Amino acid sequence: MAATAVExxxxxxxxxxxxxxxxxxxxxxxxxxxxxxxxxxEWNAARFLxxxxxxxxxxxAAGAGDYADLQxxxxxxxxxxxxxxxxxxxxxxxxxxxxxxxxxxxxIGDACTLRGIMTAGLIVGTNGESGAALTALRPNxxxxxxxxxxxxxxELLAGVGx
Amino acid sequence: MLKQDVNELLTRTGPGTDMGxxxxxxxxxxxxxxxxxxxxxxxxxxxxxxxxxxxxxxxxGRYGLIDEFCAxxxxxxxxxxxxxxxxxxxxxxxxYDVTGAxxxxxxEPENSNFFRKVKLTAxxxxxxxxxxxxxMGDPAYKPPLPEFEWCMVPPDQTYTSKRWxxxxxxxxxxxxxxxxxxxWLHSAGLKNDPLFKGSKGNEYNLNDMRPFFxxxxxxxxxxxxxxxxxxxxxxxWRITPWVMPAFTLVPPRGDHPVHGxxxxxxxxxxxxxxxxxxxxxxxxxxxxxxxxxxxxxxxNEYVPGTYRPLANKDNDYLMDRAAQKRGxxxxxxxxxxxxxxxxQESMGPIVDRSKERLVSADSGIIKARRKLLTSAVALRExxxxxxxxxxxxxxxxxxxxxxxxxxxxxxxxxxAVSVIPGVPQTSV
Numbered sequence: 001m002a003a004t005a006v007e008x009x010x011x012x013x014x015x016x017x018x019x020x021x022x023x024x025x026x027x028x029x030x031x032x033x034x035x036x037x038x039x040x041x042e043w044n045a046a047r048f049l050x051x052x053x054x055x056x057x058x059x060x061a062a063g064a065g066d067y068a069d070l071q072x073x074x075x076x077x078x079x080x081x082x083x084x085x086x087x088x089x090x091x092x093x094x095x096x097x098x099x100x101x102x103x104x105x106x107x108i109g110d111a112c113t114l115r116g117i118m119t120a121g122l123i124v125g126t127n128g129e130s131g132a133a134l135t136a137l138r139p140n141x142x143x144x145x146x147x148x149x150x151x152x153x154x155e156l157l158a159g160v161g162x
Numbered sequence: 163m164l165k166q167d168v169n170e171l172l173t174r175t176g177p178g179t180d181m182g183x184x185x186x187x188x189x190x191x192x193x194x195x196x197x198x199x200x201x202x203x204x205x206x207x208x209x210x211x212x213x214x215x216x217x218x219x220x221x222x223g224r225y226g227l228i229d230e231f232c233a234x235x236x237x238x239x240x241x242x243x244x245x246x247x248x249x250x251x252x253x254x255x256x257x258y259d260v261t262g263a264x265x266x267x268x269x270e271p272e273n274s275n276f277f278r279k280v281k282l283t284a285x286x287x288x289x290x291x292x293x294x295x296x297x298m299g300d301p302a303y304k305p306p307l308p309e310f311e312w313c314m315v316p317p318d319q320t321y322t323s324k325r326w327x328x329x330x331x332x333x334x335x336x337x338x339x340x341x342x343x344x345x346w347l348h349s350a351g352l353k354n355d356p357l358f359k360g361s362k363g364n365e366y367n368l369n370d371m372r373p374f375f376x377x378x379x380x381x382x383x384x385x386x387x388x389x390x391x392x393x394x395x396x397x398x399w400r401i402t403p404w405v406m407p408a409f410t411l412v413p414p415r416g417d418h419p420v421h422g423x424x425x426x427x428x429x430x431x432x433x434x435x436x437x438x439x440x441x442x443x444x445x446x447x448x449x450x451x452x453x454x455x456x457x458x459x460x461x462n463e464y465v466p467g468t469y470r471p472l473a474n475k476d477n478d479y480l481m482d483r484a485a486q487k488r489g490x491x492x493x494x495x496x497x498x499x500x501x502x503x504x505x506q507e508s509m510g511p512i513v514d515r516s517k518e519r520l521v522s523a524d525s526g527i528i529k530a531r532r533k534l535l536t537s538a539v540a541l542r543e544x545x546x547x548x549x550x551x552x553x554x555x556x557x558x559x560x561x562x563x564x565x566x567x568x569x570x571x572x573x574x575x576x577x578a579v580s581v582i583p584g585v586p587q588t589s590v
Contacts, residue, residue, distance in 0.1 A: 005431060008510030011517075091522065120522040134570060143522040144376040145529060152529060159520045159528040161163060 019044030022162035023089045024153075025072065025108060026050040027101025027136075034095055034124055034150050039075045041154065046162040048075050049085065051104050070107045082108060086115055091160065093120045094141060095153060099132025109140025118142060122153050164515035164531070172534055173330045173512050175427040176212035180538040185211055185407055186299035187541065187551055189308045190426050191436045192227060192287060193217055193294045194324055202244045211298060212429040217287060218260055221246045225287035226260025227296050233264065233280050258282055290314075292322040293436065309553035310409065311581045312422065312440040320440035321419075321454050323461045326470050327503050330512040331408060331433040332534075334425045337502050338410035339526045341388050341402055345371050347505065350491050351498045352415075357439070357450065357459030358498070361416030363562050363590040366390045366398035377526045378572055382406060382555025383533065385579065386526040387571040392564045398590060399571045401579055403558040404530060406537065406550030411560035412460070414589035419450055420560060421460045431511035434469075437461055437499065442559075443586040462499040471500055479504040557581040561588040 024046060026032040032050045039048035052071040070082040086092070092112050094105055105121070112119045121141030123133045130146065137144060145152060164172070175182040190210070197206050198219035205216040207230060214230040216239050230238055232251040241252035248259040250266075256277075257266040262284030264277045285296045286304075291313030297304050312320055327334055337343070344352075345367060352364045370390035378385045383404040392398040400413035411422035419439035426434045437460050439446070446454075457463035463472040473480040479495045486494035495504045520528065533549070540546035549555060561578035565571060572579070578588035 005511045008512075008514075011510065011514065093522075118522055120525065131570065131573075135568065138374075138376075139567075142372075142374050143525050144374075145525050146376065146378045147529070148379060149532075152532060155528055155532045156522070156525060159163065159518075159524065160522060161519065 019161050020091045021088050022046040022091045022093065022157065022160070023085050024048050024093045024095065024157070024162075025104075027094055027096040027104055027133075028098050030097030031095040031101070031124065034097075034153055036075050037150070038153055038157065043157065043162050046157060047085070049073060049080065050075070051101065052079060070104060070111075082111055086111055086117060089117055091118045091120070091162070093122060093153075093157065094137060095122045095124060096133035096137055097123070097125045098129040099136045101133075102136035105136050105140045120145070120156070122147070122156065124148075124150055124153070163518040163520065166514075166516055168531075168535060169512075169515045171538065172531060173332050174430050175331065176430065180542055181534070182211055183299075184534070184538045184541055184548055185427065186297075187303060187305070187548055188299075188407060189288075189295045189297050189305065190408075191293045191324075191424050191434070192296040192426075194322060194436075195289050195292050195294055198225065198294065204244060205240055205242060205249055207238075207240050209428050210296070210434075211427055213283075213298070215283075215285070216240055216242075216249070217294065218244065218249050220244065220248060220260050224260045225289065225294060226262070226284055227287045228258060228260070228262040228284040229282040232256055233282055234267075256280070260284070260287075291320060292317075292438075303547075305547075305551045306553050309556045310405075311442060311557065311559065311583075312420075312438045314583075315440055315442060316445075318445040319442070320438060321446060321451060322436060322438040323454070324434050324436045324469055325462055325464070325499065325503070326428070326468075327425075327433050327435050327507065328431070328475060328511070329433065329503075329507045329509065330430060331425045331427040332531075333506050333509055333513045334433055334435060334502075335408050335410070336527045336530070337506055338412075338423050338425070339384070339386060339402065339404050339530050340524065341386065341400060341413075342373065342375075342523050345373075347492055347501050348498050350489065351501075354490070355458055355498065356453045357418050357421075358415055361418065361590065363398060363400070363413075363415050366392055366590070370398075375523055375525060376571060377529050380404075380555075380558070382550040382552070382558065383409075384526065384529060385572060389571070395567055396564050397567055398564050399562065399575065401561045401563070401571060401575055402526075403560055403579060404526075405555055405558065406533065406548055409550075409556075411558070413560040413562040414587045415562065416589060418589075419446060419459075420587050420589075422560070423460070435499075435503075441587070442581075443584055457497060457499075460499050462497055462503075471503060473497070473500045473504075475504075475507055559587060562590045563588050564590055 026035040049072045120143040121137035202221045237253040242249040250257040255268040262282035264280035376387040389397040408425040424436040537548040
């Protein structure tokens with residue numbers, strides 16, 4: 001029987017091979033600190049970004065397919081456009097600690113929806129600001145995790161094999 | 163996915179293990195009250211957290227859980243005779259009371275005090291509702307008794323069953339936290355089961371197969387909110403509480419009774435699934451009660467005289483491919499309880515989580531694992547009392563509710579997910 005301990009040993013021993021191409025985007029300054037911490041850890045295929053200075057919303061430049069684009073930057077400050085970043089991504093996690101990044105969240109959410117890319121939002125903090133972050137992210141992330149523990153970001157990324 | 167050492171920590175609950183120590187800080191269901199039906203009834207063998215015991219109800223109605231094996235030469239006390247004041251071993255007549263204290267060693271002289279030096283390990287056993295609860299930890303840390311609403315309502319408002327599941331406790335609990343499987347595995351049950359069908363919420367469930375998830379910390383564990391589209395400008399939310407270590411409530415449907423589960427490790431490869439239905443504000447009808455006893459809803463049919471499900475791994479869960487093809491079941495297995503059990507058992511006695519490929523919809527499971535892990539470590543290193551021990555954490559409800567899109571589910575449903583005695587459940 002498949003469910004016995006003896007039979008369980010015969011399961012094919014193949015670990016997941018193809019990692020998720022994961023983009024982690026900080027929507028505000030507080031979230032950027034979390035993202036920098038994450039970027040310092042070891043991952044399979046995750047990239048860590050923030051919104052470029054002043055770019056808390058779409059910059060009006062059209063991406064392919066006539067949706068708005070967004071200027072992002074890596075943790076080292078290198079510029080990268082959202083449309084370029086999403087070309088290879090299959091999972092995007094947005095991190096917020098307050099509600100200021102609502103416009104950016106909407107642009108990212110729309111772009112991912114059009115491309116069929118899964119989105120998740122992590123709201124870090126349990127103060128009043130996190131309520132605004134939740135309101136900003138809710139329409140734009142298929143999964144939301146509200147937590148007072150930054151370590152949950154690591155756990156979530158590790159759990160999905162980022 | 164989890165590394166092997168973390169998987170070991172989360173799944174092993176025997177004596178001296180971290181997760182075992184965590185479980186031993188809580189009152190946990192041990193047996194159904196029906197298993198010790200009267201004063202002086204025969205003892206019942208019980209294995210919990212990899213410890214073998216017998217449960218006793220003595221001649222005075224006192225309950226106890228004591229080591230199964232006589233201190234003399236290790237014979238099972240299950241064969242024992244339940245006499246006035248205690249259980250007498252069938253082998254050489256040593257007698258014990260419900261606290262495990264030896265009362266008599268017949269082979270010693272009449273005025274011998276030797277018996278006073280003999281004591282078996284024993285745990286308290288307390289009846290609350292339909293369940294006998296035990297606490298297997300250090301007596302110095304024994305918490306107040308549990309206050310789950312399902313146990314506190316009048317007897318005619320609640321029904322509890324239990325079944326033996328042949329898998330580790332954690333993969334069973336994870337099925338309770340993960341509601342995304344309902345739209346698939348239990349889809350036919352939403353239409354056909356007498357304890358599920360007919361609610362407006364089912365329509366929302368079946369019309370939106372890609373729900374959105376929100377996972378929020380709670381004092382005793384987590385709240386997992388799952389939203390689907392309702393009418394214009396509104397979401398249908400189903401809110402599941404998880405109270406540590408292993409209790410969940412399923413969001414209600416219509417006026418049907420509210421159900422949930424408490425998973426209790428028997429050993430590392432088996433668990434009990436205590437399953438209940440209850441209503442906060444009215445009695446169960448005769449029809450509802452009969453449906454539960456007939457194995458509908460989240461209950462099941464049994465191999466006669468046992469708590470083993472009739473459909474089990476030895477008969478391939480009475481797989482019916484024709485019914486699967488006709489759309490009467492999604493997996494070919496009948497009944498919501500066994501649909502869960504079959505797939506969870508198929509993962510192997512302890513699933514190898516290093517081979518997982520989780521998705522973000524598994525956030526609730528990921529977060530729950532983390533809370534269990536951090537709580538077990540904090541207990542080991544600092545003696546920190548884990549969430550869910552405090553009875554205040556037990557006074558939660560599940561809810562299903564339609565809300566305007568802009569509302570935060572937990573704020574808007576605060577009263578709905580709190581126990582207010584006598585107030586009906588919030589349901590759609």
